[in-house]
Amino acid sequence: MALPWVEKYRPKSLNELISQDSIIETIQRFIKNDQLPHLLFYGPPGTGKTSTILACAKQLYTPTEFNAMVLELNASDDRGIGIVRDQIMSFASTKTIFKKGFKLIILDEADAMTNDAQNALRRILEKFTDNVRFCIICNYLSKIIPAIQSRCTRFRFGPLSDDKMNFRLDHIIQAEKVDITEDGMKAVIHLASGDMRKALNIMQSTHLAFNKVNEENVYNCVGHPSKNDMLSVINWLLNDDFTTIYNRLIHLKTLKGYALQDIMTEVSRFVQMIEFPKKVLIHILEKLSDIEYRLSNGTNEKLQMSSLISTFIMARNMSEFKPKAITA
Ligand SMILES: Nc1ncnc2c1ncn2[C@@H]1O[C@H](COP(=O)(O)OP(=O)(O)OP(=O)(O)O)[C@@H](O)[C@H]1O
Ligand SMILES: [Mg+2]
Structure with missing residues (x-):
């Protein structure tokens, strides 16, 4: 074997x-x-x-x-x-x-x-x-x-740097003749965040399941929210009303099998890329870290999802903040 x-x-x-x-x-x-x-x-x-x-x-x-x-x-x-x-x-x-x-x-x-x-x-x-x-x-x-x-x-022992992981993975890709694209490699390294065991496991299971290791297959294989899905989520959070966002999130989670914890990780990454006024950003980050903490203690996902939506609705009601559509 x-x-x-x-x-x-x-x-x-x-x-x-x-x-x-x-x-x-x-x-x-x-x-x-x-x-x-x-x-x-x-x-x-x-x-x-x-x-x-x-x-x-x-x-x-x-x-x-x-x-x-x-x-x-x-x-x-x-x-x-x-x-x-x-x-x-x-x-x-x-x-x-x-x-x-x-x-x-x-x-x-x-x-x-x-x-x-x-x-x-x-x-x-x-x-x-x-x-x-x-x-x-x-x-x-x-x-x-x-x-x-x-x-x-x-x-x-600190997390491994992206370029060092890239170098080591290249060696294994050649030895195993893995068919991998540039965005596939980026996705593997991004999801592994410095953990070489995770990088190797993701690459091997995507290789076994799909043969071709590209971005889409990597995200599919680990059930992690894709970039496109996350862009939709962020735009819902910034523009829609509570019930609409809630229903869309439930639908997305059921359809793709995403965990709220993974959605949260990506939301916090996206939030750092949006130019929020400082006060709004602080409010959002503080609430996101509270939700993440509660989730890690195994609390009810639906309640925490409501808390995530409320965080953004409150942020939108804060002074001088005009949300816009977010694109890649
Ligand atoms: N610095 C590294 N250089 C090359 N390969 C590495 C490195 N770190 C980890 N790996 C790869 O990841 C696998 C797991 O590494 P290892 O068992 O040494 O991790 P660990 O630090 O002991 O993790 P844990 O805390 O989970 O026990 C190894 O088999 C190896 O393939
Ligand atoms: Mg060990």
Whole structure:
């Protein structure tokens, strides 16, 4: 069976990783001087955290050493206090038969570790510095207790830049002979917003479903509102009465299967492109962020949609604001 591209094209060595140059350079220097500290990687999904430490491990150990020297635990493993006490402790404290160097313990998706387990870890981090290095990986730094943060060297993995993603995607497009247009590439990169895993998944599923990866197919494949639909939505919000907008939005959502959250993301992007008076823009942005927050808590979509419409109707009633038709 064909591998998903995210696995097939996971960088195999550190120099295949894009965009995180200064992090890679620093880690290479640590390894070269044999002074690797405990590491803490954090940052948004799909930016290369897991890939970086796996590539490091490949560089540090030969395939025969790998299993004895590397312990990898991720969210699918139980990581309560019991595991920290038993599995991690016993791995850390057994002598290595292969060579003198240190063992590596990778705690991936550590945001999911309980505070108790993290507290148990702080002692282990100090006790086994001679023969073990930890790499703790998470999305949210705030989920890691300060005591652990201060025992590690931290690295923030930022979202990947558009041109670097473009470069890496080009390599995969050639290898997989993907039929992709320029606007298709732009759409993939726009929807991925710095997450390489998302970019690869969108490109692979559009390629499988439609063969041709163009803008329309990409948006169709992920069910994200297309530019034309969004232009209509913005023009309704700026010109129609409440009931008309409500009915049109319901119709569009049912017809195309769009989620209100995705419509909101696009509305807030469009709003920044329209020349609103400052006071009106502030009103709209404040309300949009409230709606987005409520939606992320799983509130009723229809009610939040009414709130979105009200936001614009109120903005239209604010002084000196004369809405116009918006075009691409
Ligand atoms: N910097 C990068 N350079 C090249 N490919 C990358 C990079 N970052 C991510 N990728 C691609 O995306 C896939 C997922 O990356 P990875 O598992 O390293 O992300 P992550 O940062 O650990 O994300 P998460 O926080 O969701 O675990 C990889 O298999 C690889 O194909
Ligand atoms: Mg990861």
